[in-house]
Amino acid sequence: MTVRGKFITLEGIDGAGKSTHIGFVTDFLAARGKTVVSSREPGGTPLGEKLRELLLHEKMHLETEALLMFAARREHIAQLIAPQMALGNWVLSDRFTDASFAYQSGGRGLARAKMEALEQWVHPGLQPDLTLLFDVPLEVARERLDATRTLDKFEREQADFFERCRNEYLRRAAEDPDRMAVIDSTRSIEATRARLAEVLEKLL
Numbered sequence: 036m037t038v039r040g041k042f043i044t045l046e047g048i049d050g051a052g053k054s055t056h057i058g059f060v061t062d063f064l065a066a067r068g069k070t071v072v073s074s075r076e077p078g079g080t081p082l083g084e085k086l087r088e089l090l091l092h093e094k095m096h097l098e099t100e101a102l103l104m105f106a107a108r109r110e111h112i113a114q115l116i117a118p119q120m121a122l123g124n125w126v127l128s129d130r131f132t133d134a135s136f137a138y139q140s141g142g143r144g145l146a147r148a149k150m151e152a153l154e155q156w157v158h159p160g161l162q163p164d165l166t167l168l169f170d171v172p173l174e175v176a177r178e179r180l181d182a183t184r185t186l187d188k189f190e191r192e193q194a195d196f197f198e199r200c201r202n203e204y205l206r207r208a209a210e211d212p213d214r215m216a217v218i219d220s221t222r223s224i225e226a227t228r229a230r231l232a233e234v235l236e237k238l239l
Contacts, residue, residue: 037121037122037123038123039120039121039123040069040070040119040120040121040122040123040124040125040126041069041120041125041126041164041165041238042116042120042125042126042128042161042162042163042164042165043060043125043126043127043128043163043164043165043166043167043238044127044128044129044130044131044133044163044165044166044167045057045060045127045128045129045130045166045167045169046130046131046133046134046137046166046167046168046169046204046215047168047169047170047171047176047204047220048137048171048173048176048197048200048201048204049176049180049189049190049197050171050175050176050177050178050179050180051169051170051171051176051179051220052169052171052179052218052220052227053129053169054129055224056167056169056224056227056228056231057073057127057129059228059231060127060167060231060235061073061127063231063232063235064125064127064235064239067239069124069125070123070124070125071124071125071126071127072115072119072124072125072126072127073127073128073129074111074115074116074126074127074128074129075128075129075130076104076107076108076111076128076129076130076131076134077090077091077103077104077107077108077130078107078111079107079110079111079114079115079116079128080107080110080111080114080115082107082110083107083110083111086103086106086107087107089103090103090104090107091187091188091189092187092188093188094188097139097143097144097145098145098149100139100143101135101139101145101149101150101153102153104135104139105135105153105154105156105157108131108132108135108157108158109157109158111128112157112158112161116128116161117161128163131163131166132154132157132158133166133168133204133207133215135150135153135154136150136203136204136207137200137201137203137204137207138189138200140203141199141200141202141203141204141206142192142196142197142199142200142203143196162214163214164214164238165214165216165234165235165238166208166214166215166216167216167218167231167234168204168205168208168215168216168217168218169218169220170201170204170205170217170218170219170220171219171220171221172221173194173197173198173201175220175221176197177194177197205217216234218230218231218234
């Protein structure tokens with residue numbers, strides 16, 4: 036019988052350092068014999084990637100935004116996450132439902148009860164086995180955003196928006212410390228990766 040694979044998510048406000056370390060996490064797990072499938076949200080499937088373009092660049096009603104995020108997520112679970120885990124593979128996703136709570140609820144102000152209802156509808160029996168929450172002060176995150184590329188509509192938001200997003204992330208981490216590991220991403224790359232290795236070893 037195939038042992039179910041694990042589901043790991045990476046979270047944090049834009050510029051917190053997820054992109055810098057996702058390759059390290061993949062390589063760390065692969066070196067320990069795990070088959071790792073790396074994905075992202077919104078996206079991860081052909082339909083999800085089309086929805087991603089709309090979500091990152093089109094203006095829309097807040098509830099439309101939240102519903103589309105969860106529509107892309109439902110497809111992601113059905114087409115990639117659940118099948119890969121059933122094969123015994125480990126799935127690594129750049130963002131999942133914590134991001135919706137942070138951005139649509141914390142940042143934009145959508146009622147938390149609506150987010151909880153969507154979460155229960157879309158993935159009632161699925162939560163990440165581990166969430167790596169990369170946390171940095173807002174000013175550090177803003178400095179790290181690549182000024183040479185075109186920013187999406189979320190990245191163009193004002194500082195107070197990201198402060199609310201960060202606070203919501205930290206609130207969720209405090210509520211679920213067994214699942215969510217807060218990673219101080221202000222430290223050097225080496226120190227951050229040492230902390231990541233420590234957290235991942237516990238899961239292994």
